[in-house]
Amino acid sequence: MKVGIIGRTNVGKSTFFKALTLEEVQIEDRPFTTIDPNRGIGYVTVHCPEKEFNTKCNPHNSPCVGGVRRVPLEVIDVAGLIEGASAGKGLGNKFLSEAMEADALIEVIDISGKSNESGGPAIDYDPTKDIDMVERELVLWIKSIILKSRVRNNEDISEAVYKSLSGLKFRPETVRDAIKKNAVKTLDDFSAESISRFVLDHDKPIVIACNKMDATDNLKERMNKLKSRYKYDLIPCSAAAELTLKEAEKHGFLEYPENNFKITKDLNKDQTRALDIVGEIIKKNGSTGVQEILNHLVLETSKNKVIFTVEDEKKLCDGRGRILPDAYIVKESATPRDVAGIVHTDLVQKYKGAIDCRTNLKIKNDEPVKNGQILKIII
Numbered sequence: 001m002k003v004g005i006i007g008r009t010n011v012g013k014s015t016f017f018k019a020l021t022l023e024e025v026q027i028e029d030r031p032f033t034t035i036d037p038n039r040g041i042g043y044v045t046v047h048c049p050e051k052e053f054n055t056k057c058n059p060h061n062s063p064c065v066g067g068v069r070r071v072p073l074e075v076i077d078v079a080g081l082i083e084g085a086s087a088g089k090g091l092g093n094k095f096l097s098e099a100m101e102a103d104a105l106i107e108v109i110d111i112s113g114k115s116n117e118s119g120g121p122a123i124d125y126d127p128t129k130d131i132d133m134v135e136r137e138l139v140l141w142i143k144s145i146i147l148k149s150r151v152r153n154n155e156d157i158s159e160a161v162y163k164s165l166s167g168l169k170f171r172p173e174t175v176r177d178a179i180k181k182n183a184v185k186t187l188d189d190f191s192a193e194s195i196s197r198f199v200l201d202h203d204k205p206i207v208i209a210c211n212k213m214d215a216t217d218n219l220k221e222r223m224n225k226l227k228s229r230y231k232y233d234l235i236p237c238s239a240a241a242e243l244t245l246k247e248a249e250k251h252g253f254l255e256y257p258e259n260n261f262k263i264t265k266d267l268n269k270d271q272t273r274a275l276d277i278v279g280e281i282i283k284k285n286g287s288t289g290v291q292e293i294l295n296h297l298v299l300e301t302s303k304n305k306v307i308f309t310v311e312d313e314k315k316l317c318d319g320r321g322r323i324l325p326d327a328y329i330v331k332e333s334a335t336p337r338d339v340a341g342i343v344h345t346d347l348v349q350k351y352k353g354a355i356d357c358r359t360n361l362k363i364k365n366d367e368p369v370k371n372g373q374i375l376k377i378i379i
Helices: 015-020 092-099 128-146 157-168 172-181 187-201 221-230 241-250 268-284 291-300 336-343 345-350
Strands: 001-008 037-048 068-077 105-112 208-210 233-236 305-310 325-329 351-357 374-378
Touching: 001 015, 001 092, 001 291, 015 037, 015 068, 015 105, 015 208, 015 291, 037 291, 068 325, 092 128, 105 128, 105 291, 128 157, 128 187, 128 208, 128 221, 157 172, 172 187, 208 221, 208 291, 221 233, 233 291, 241 268, 241 291, 305 336, 325 336, 336 345, 336 351, 336 374
Parallel strands: 001 068, 001 105, 105 208, 208 233, 305 374
Antiparallel strands: 037 068, 305 325, 351 374
16 A cells, blocks of 8 residues: 655655655755655554564564554555645646545645645744645546546547546546536536546545644634634644654664654753653643554555464464464455455465454455455465
8 A cells, every 4th residue: 555645845745755654754844845756655544453462472564563554555655735735836736646646645734834845934824725725636637537538439429538547546436426416417527527536536545644733823723613614634743753753763762663652761951842742742632643644544444454464373373473473454345355466466376265263264355355364374
């Protein structure tokens, strides 16, 4: 799975990206810091089954910290969007095509209202302008591609539209549903925009990351205003606070499994002061919000699941003796055979079935796997 981080310039997208991935990126308080997309690995967090089975995991593809499993996925930080991008202004098509690489999107806004539409300083900027602008630019760009569709003799409109959109990771069934539910007979401005909104809503889940919550005096009021206006899930966060914790964890100063941290090394005065500030943010808000946003997007909004795979259903290990070695993010509809293909493409050809390691019973081949399930693939 690939998650894209989008938004206008200078709202903290690159800080948010680095807080998720710890990739080295250019972070500055000025517009258009990101030109080419930054790419890295982020992690969805779930509780590891090790405690349930009174064992200690030995992870291979997904680290475990304090009983919390970090399951990897790809994250891309796209250059900042500006008004008119759909018509080629600024980075235009480059931004939009890169955003469409993703299966789901996190849109970062500055909830504090302290930066304007150009990324410059402001006193009380309204972030609804940014949300509306990003949505409008995405819709208009997809619409422009749909209008270029060539419907040949006796060809179904949905087939022609899907061919035009095939590089943007929209599903053919979603395009068909868009055509049917909007009763589209011909392609014009109105029908193309209707299709654009439909496929975007259904195949590109979006969560709004309301960044800089720690710099917002009237956070509750601002959040309530946004929630009353939009259908999106909106979650407050502080990317800077999360990045501080992740960097400290990386250098061995603390353990940071989930929503709290434990200092493990002596700190100097500046380090102590920084972590005290972060501690107050977590105390006030429950967390920095960053990890919650990624988890919510992947597991709730996009309705994915996390499953574990082993080779020995009794010892819960792989062929090298590693206990609970691998965890994967799979689609809601994924079957055991689908999981086999995710583990390794060769397994699909050899696949004979799967066992649920909690019940030791064979799973029906056409039955979707369950979230948190531990599977042994039979070959």
